[in-house]
Amino acid sequence: MRAGRYSRAMIGRLTLSDFRNHADALIVPDAAFVLLTGDNGAGKTNILEAVSLLAPGRGLRGAALSAMARQDGPGGFGIAAEVDGVVLGTGVTPAAPERRQVRIGGVASSANALADHLSIVWLTPAMDRLFLDSPGGRRRFLDRLTLALHPAHAVHSARYEAAMRARNRLIADLRSADPLWLDALEAQMGEHGAALAAARADLVARLNAELARQPDAPFARPLIALGGDGESGEPLGAKLARERRRDAAAGRTLSGPHRDDLAVTHVAKDQSAALCSTGEQKALLLSILLAHAALVAGERGQPPVLLLDEVAAHLDPSRRAALFDRLRASGGQVWMTGTEPGLFSDLKDATRLSVTAGKIFRSAA
Numbered sequence: 001m002r003a004g005r006y007s008r009a010m011i012g013r014l015t016l017s018d019f020r021n022h023a024d025a026l027i028v029p030d031a032a033f034v035l036l037t038g039d040n041g042a043g044k045t046n047i048l049e050a051v052s053l054l055a056p057g058r059g060l061r062g063a064a065l066s067a068m069a070r071q072d073g074p075g076g077f078g079i080a081a082e083v084d085g086v087v088l089g090t091g092v093t094p095a096a097p098e099r100r101q102v103r104i105g106g107v108a109s110s111a112n113a114l115a116d117h118l119s120i121v122w123l124t125p126a127m128d129r130l131f132l133d134s135p136g137g138r139r140r141f142l143d144r145l146t147l148a149l150h151p152a153h154a155v156h157s158a159r160y161e162a163a164m165r166a167r168n169r170l171i172a173d174l175r176s177a178d179p180l181w182l183d184a185l186e187a188q189m190g191e192h193g194a195a196l197a198a199a200r201a202d203l204v205a206r207l208n209a210e211l212a213r214q215p216d217a218p219f220a221r222p223l224i225a226l227g228g229d230g231e232s233g234e235p236l237g238a239k240l241a242r243e244r245r246r247d248a249a250a251g252r253t254l255s256g257p258h259r260d261d262l263a264v265t266h267v268a269k270d271q272s273a274a275l276c277s278t279g280e281q282k283a284l285l286l287s288i289l290l291a292h293a294a295l296v297a298g299e300r301g302q303p304p305v306l307l308l309d310e311v312a313a314h315l316d317p318s319r320r321a322a323l324f325d326r327l328r329a330s331g332g333q334v335w336m337t338g339t340e341p342g343l344f345s346d347l348k349d350a351t352r353l354s355v356t357a358g359k360i361f362r363s364a365a
């Protein structure tokens with residue numbers, strides 16, 4: 001456990017330069033809740049996206065870096081945040097608009113190193129269809145949660161994918177493929193695939209244990225299960241070797257953790273999440289994220305920063321009040337957006353900001 005290295009993970013000061021529609025913005029939160037309200041298109045989600053770039057990856061929209069620099073700006077953008085006295089900075093220069101640069105405490109660093117200073121968890125409207133759409137989105141969600149607890153997950157994932165791509169190329173012409181090379185690739189897939197599956201299974205078990213500790217009402221309690229074909233007990237490497245011909249006919253690898261899925265059940269209703277109402281699905285997702293935030297807090301000794309985009313508007317008043325209570329109890333910093341300031345009127349301990357066309361103003365409670 002590395003928790004001793006972490007202090008209070010709160011963003012004390014955030015500056016944006018030429019990021020999306022924000023030419024020059026400064027936010028100095030002085031409370032656990034940071035509330036961003038304003039009309040559609042004002043630039044609220046853009047601020048959450050900027051914060052999400054203080055973690056490894058492409059942020060909460062998964063967008064291209066070149067799309068983030070302000071149109072009509074000089075090209076390039078910068079984001080800087082003070083986290084417990086250390087300035088985390090990221091951005092791109094006009095000369096290299098697709099090369100993300102990271103500085104930690106003024107020293108050039110890697111995006112992965114950001115995770116040592118700040119842990120960030122988000123929920124956006126784009127995730128509303130998570131239970132309805134294809135398994136790929138659920139796998140990415142699962143892997144994002146897994147990575148927060150198993151830092152090596154990204155490496156196993158990259159090596160597994162690389163070996164699978166190489167295998168897919170070879171089996172496209174199975175007769176002239178070198179069997180020894182296929183053996184080697186399948187052994188790699190077996191090794192990294194087993195690590196992926198184990199980390200995911202560990203995450204799911206810990207999430208379910210955490211969810212069982214959380215109150216059931218008024219939030220829906222989910223039960224999570226991993227669906228996939230890893231149940232047979234046969235090592236993946238051997239299975240892949242046996243299935244070469246079938247995979248060659250299909251033109252791709254049909255077995256392995258790249259086919260896993262996440263099955264979520266609404267416990268009280270004994271119903272799949274996909275059959276639940278829109279608001280119930282949102283509540284299930286929030287329960288999972290809050291349980292995950294509790295796991296991250298336990299692992300790191302520090303709760304993550306939560307970014308909740310347009311979450312309050314989807315909940316009825318009792319669920320909204322319960323959410324605010326749970327968020328306060330989580331002890332972390334929470335950034336929330338909404339078009340209606342009235343949604344947040346019950347929150348006394350908040351930095352209230354109104355956003356209008358890329359300008360940010362302090363607003364009264």
Ligand SMILES: Nc1ncnc2c1ncn2[C@@H]1O[C@H](COP(=O)(O)OP(=O)(O)OP(=O)(O)O)[C@@H](O)[C@H]1O
Nearest residue numbers: 020021040041042043044045046067068069070071
């Ligand atoms: N690179 C960019 N340069 C300038 N403006 C941009 C850029 N990218 C996006 N925008 C603008 O940012 C605005 C969207 O901002 P954002 O998504 O933060 O809105 P929002 O306040 O969250 O709105 P909603 O309530 O509708 O979700 C749009 O008007 C869009 O044109």
